[in-house]
Amino acid sequence: MLETQGLGFRYRGGDWLFRGVDLTVAAGAVTCVMGPNGRGKTTLLRCLLGLLQPTEGTVHHDEPAAYVPQTTPGSFDFSVREMVLMGRARAISLFSQPRRRDIDKAEEALDRVGLRHLSDRSFPTLSGGERQLVLLARALCSGYRTLLLDEPAAALDLRNQGALLRICRELAADGYAVLMSTHHPDHAAWLADQAVLMHADRVVIGDARDLLCGDQLSELFALPVSTHLVSEGGGTRTLVAPHYEA
Amino acid sequence: MTLSPSKSTRPRQEGPAGEPFPTMRWSRGAVVLLILAALLAGTVVLCLALGRYSVGVRQVAEILGASIPGLGGVFAGDWSTSDERVVQLVRGPRVASAVLIGACLAVSGAAMQAAFRNPLVNPQILGVSSGASFGGVLAIALGWSSTLLISSALAGGIAVIVLVWAFSQRHGGGALTVVLSGVIVGAFFSALVSIATYLADPYDSLPSIVFWLMGSLASAGWPSTGMVALTTAIGLLVIVPLRWRLNLLTLQDEEARSLGVPIAAMRWGVLAATALMVAGAVAVSGVIGWIGLVIPHAARLLVGSDHRVLIPTAALLGGTYLLIIDTLARTITAGEIPLGALTALIGAPVFFLLLHTNKTRLWSGA
The missing domain is CATH 3.40.50.300 (P-loop containing nucleotide triphosphate hydrolases)
Structure with missing residues (x-):
C-alpha cells in the first residue's frame, strides 16, 4: 500500500x-x-x-x-535466473552472496509468471514480451x-x-x-x-468505471474517443474506440 | 551456460526429477575454477624452471615444497644452492609479481566493465595508469630510488582517482560523467608524462623511462612484490565480497536504485578498489595493456557474465596469462621483450578470434 x-x-x-x-x-x-x-x-x-x-x-x-521498468536487453549476458535474483538485493546484506533461499524465491517468481522453463536462457536473447515478464518476476522476487x-x-x-x-x-x-x-x-x-x-x-x-468514458478520454488525448459496452461471458466489458480520422 | 546449448534449449521436465539447476551451475563454475587453479599452479612450477639457468621441474617442486614451513625435512635436498637462489630470489618474486599483476588487471577490467555497464571498457580508461606512469617517470627522471619510484607511481595513480572523483561529483556523478572526467584527467597526465620524457637526460634516464613505460618485470624483487601483494589484497578484499553486487551495477542507474542499490556509492567503492590495484600494478611493472580487456572476455566465454564466478575466473586466468607472457618475454630472446608489446601482440589476435568465433554472443545487445 x-x-x-x-x-x-x-x-x-x-x-x-x-x-x-x-x-x-x-x-x-x-x-x-x-x-x-x-x-x-x-x-x-x-x-x-x-x-x-x-x-x-x-x-x-x-x-x-517493487519497480518494473521498460525492458532493455542490457550489454551483459545474464541468465534469466540471475536477472530475477537481482530482485533480492535489499534482502541480501552488502558483502554477502545470494543463498539457496534467494534462489528458491527467484524460481517461485519465475513460476508465477509462467517462465520457469526459461531460467537458464540468456536474458538478452529473449523476446521483448518474455523480458518484460522476467522483469515482473524480478519485482515479485523482492517479496x-x-x-x-x-x-x-x-x-x-x-x-x-x-x-x-x-x-x-x-x-x-x-x-x-x-x-x-x-x-x-x-x-x-x-x-x-x-x-x-x-x-x-x-x-x-x-x-x-466512471473515468474511462468518452468525455474524459477525448479530453485527455485531444482526440475523439468513444466507449462501447459489449456483453462478454455473462458480464459487460468496455471497449474504447479512438477516432483517428478526426 | 550458452556454451552448452543442448542443456538450455531442452524443455524442462516437471516433477521430482527436477533437481534445481543452480547446483549444476555452481559446479560448472567450480569445475572451471579448479581446472584454472591447477593450470596456474602447473604454470608457476614450469615458469620457475624455465630460463637461461635451467632448473629441473622436480627440483623446483621440491624447493617450493621445502620452503613451506614444517615441510623442510620431507624433501631430500636434491638441488644445488644456486638452483635454490635462482628459484627463490631471482625467479620467485618475478613469477609472483606476474601472477599478482595479471590477476589485478583482469579483475580490475571485469569490475570496471560492470561499473560502467560496458564490456569494452579497460582499466586504463580512468587515467589511473597515466597518473601512475607520471609518478614513475618523474621518479626515474629525478634519479630516485626504486622504493621511491613505486611510492611515487602509486601516489600518481591515487591522485588521478581522487581528481576524477572530485571532477565528476561537481557534475552529477553519473557513469558517463565519471568516464569523461577520467578521459580528461588521464589526457592531462599523459601530457605530463610526455613532457617529463622530453626533458629527461637522453643518455641516462631516458632509456630507463622508455623501457619502464613499455612494461617489464625484470627488476621485480620481493619488496616490490610485497607492495603489489598488499594493493592486490586490499582491492580484492573489496571486490570479491561485492562480486554479486557487480551484477546489479550493470543495470541502468534508476533500475538499480529501485532495487535498493546505492549505485553511486557502490560504483565509487569498486572504482577506488580497482584504481588502487591498477596503480599498484603500474608502480611495479609499468603499463601493461590488453589484459584488462581480453581476459574478462575470455572468462565470460568460459563461465558467463555472473560476476560471482566471473571475478575469480578472471583472476586465475589473468595471473596465468601474464605469467606465460612474462616467461616468454625473458626466455625467447637474449634480452627482455617489453611486456606491454607482447600482451598486445598476442592479445590483439586472440581478441579478434574471440570476437570472430563468438560474434552473436559478444555483440548481443552490446
Missing part, C-alpha cells in the same frame, strides 16, 4: 507537471495511470518510487515498492507487495499483452497493490479498479 498527499513536481524553472495529487494505491486493486507523452507519467512513478524528490507533498509507504509498472505492455504483441494483463489481475486478486502506466485505454478498461488521468491542467483520480 502506498499513499501520497498533495504530491507535486516540476523541474527547476519549468511548469508543474502535476500538482496536488492525493493518490492511494490500495492492496488488492489495480491502478492505471494514463496521459499523453510528456505529461509526467514516468515522473510520477519515479516520485512514488523515491527515485525523484517531489517538489511538494509527501509519499508514504509501509515498505519499498514486496506494491508493484509499480512503467508501460509494461508498450512493446508487446497482443498475446503477450494478454499474458501480462492476466498476471497483473491475478496479482491484485492475491492482495498485491498494482499501479501501472499505460497508453492503452483498453487495458485500463479491462483491468483497472482506479484510474489516474493526467490532464494538462489537473490530475483526475477516481473509479475506473
Whole structure:
C-alpha cells in the first residue's frame, strides 16, 4: 500500500507537471495511470518510487515498492535466473552472496509468471514480451507487495499483452497493490479498479468505471474517443474506440 | 551456460526429477575454477624452471615444497644452492609479481566493465595508469630510488582517482560523467608524462623511462612484490565480497536504485578498489595493456557474465596469462621483450578470434 498527499513536481524553472495529487494505491486493486507523452507519467512513478524528490507533498509507504521498468536487453549476458535474483538485493546484506533461499524465491517468481522453463536462457536473447515478464518476476522476487509498472505492455504483441494483463489481475486478486502506466485505454478498461488521468491542467483520480468514458478520454488525448459496452461471458466489458480520422 | 546449448534449449521436465539447476551451475563454475587453479599452479612450477639457468621441474617442486614451513625435512635436498637462489630470489618474486599483476588487471577490467555497464571498457580508461606512469617517470627522471619510484607511481595513480572523483561529483556523478572526467584527467597526465620524457637526460634516464613505460618485470624483487601483494589484497578484499553486487551495477542507474542499490556509492567503492590495484600494478611493472580487456572476455566465454564466478575466473586466468607472457618475454630472446608489446601482440589476435568465433554472443545487445 502506498499513499501520497498533495504530491507535486516540476523541474527547476519549468511548469508543474502535476500538482496536488492525493493518490492511494490500495492492496488488492489495480491502478492505471494514463496521459499523453510528456505529461509526467514516468515522473510520477519515479516520485512514488523515491527515485525523484517531489517538489511538494509527501509519499508514504509501509515498505519499498517493487519497480518494473521498460525492458532493455542490457550489454551483459545474464541468465534469466540471475536477472530475477537481482530482485533480492535489499534482502541480501552488502558483502554477502545470494543463498539457496534467494534462489528458491527467484524460481517461485519465475513460476508465477509462467517462465520457469526459461531460467537458464540468456536474458538478452529473449523476446521483448518474455523480458518484460522476467522483469515482473524480478519485482515479485523482492517479496514486496506494491508493484509499480512503467508501460509494461508498450512493446508487446497482443498475446503477450494478454499474458501480462492476466498476471497483473491475478496479482491484485492475491492482495498485491498494482499501479501501472499505460497508453492503452483498453487495458485500463479491462483491468483497472482506479484510474489516474493526467490532464494538462489537473490530475483526475477516481473509479475506473466512471473515468474511462468518452468525455474524459477525448479530453485527455485531444482526440475523439468513444466507449462501447459489449456483453462478454455473462458480464459487460468496455471497449474504447479512438477516432483517428478526426 | 550458452556454451552448452543442448542443456538450455531442452524443455524442462516437471516433477521430482527436477533437481534445481543452480547446483549444476555452481559446479560448472567450480569445475572451471579448479581446472584454472591447477593450470596456474602447473604454470608457476614450469615458469620457475624455465630460463637461461635451467632448473629441473622436480627440483623446483621440491624447493617450493621445502620452503613451506614444517615441510623442510620431507624433501631430500636434491638441488644445488644456486638452483635454490635462482628459484627463490631471482625467479620467485618475478613469477609472483606476474601472477599478482595479471590477476589485478583482469579483475580490475571485469569490475570496471560492470561499473560502467560496458564490456569494452579497460582499466586504463580512468587515467589511473597515466597518473601512475607520471609518478614513475618523474621518479626515474629525478634519479630516485626504486622504493621511491613505486611510492611515487602509486601516489600518481591515487591522485588521478581522487581528481576524477572530485571532477565528476561537481557534475552529477553519473557513469558517463565519471568516464569523461577520467578521459580528461588521464589526457592531462599523459601530457605530463610526455613532457617529463622530453626533458629527461637522453643518455641516462631516458632509456630507463622508455623501457619502464613499455612494461617489464625484470627488476621485480620481493619488496616490490610485497607492495603489489598488499594493493592486490586490499582491492580484492573489496571486490570479491561485492562480486554479486557487480551484477546489479550493470543495470541502468534508476533500475538499480529501485532495487535498493546505492549505485553511486557502490560504483565509487569498486572504482577506488580497482584504481588502487591498477596503480599498484603500474608502480611495479609499468603499463601493461590488453589484459584488462581480453581476459574478462575470455572468462565470460568460459563461465558467463555472473560476476560471482566471473571475478575469480578472471583472476586465475589473468595471473596465468601474464605469467606465460612474462616467461616468454625473458626466455625467447637474449634480452627482455617489453611486456606491454607482447600482451598486445598476442592479445590483439586472440581478441579478434574471440570476437570472430563468438560474434552473436559478444555483440548481443552490446
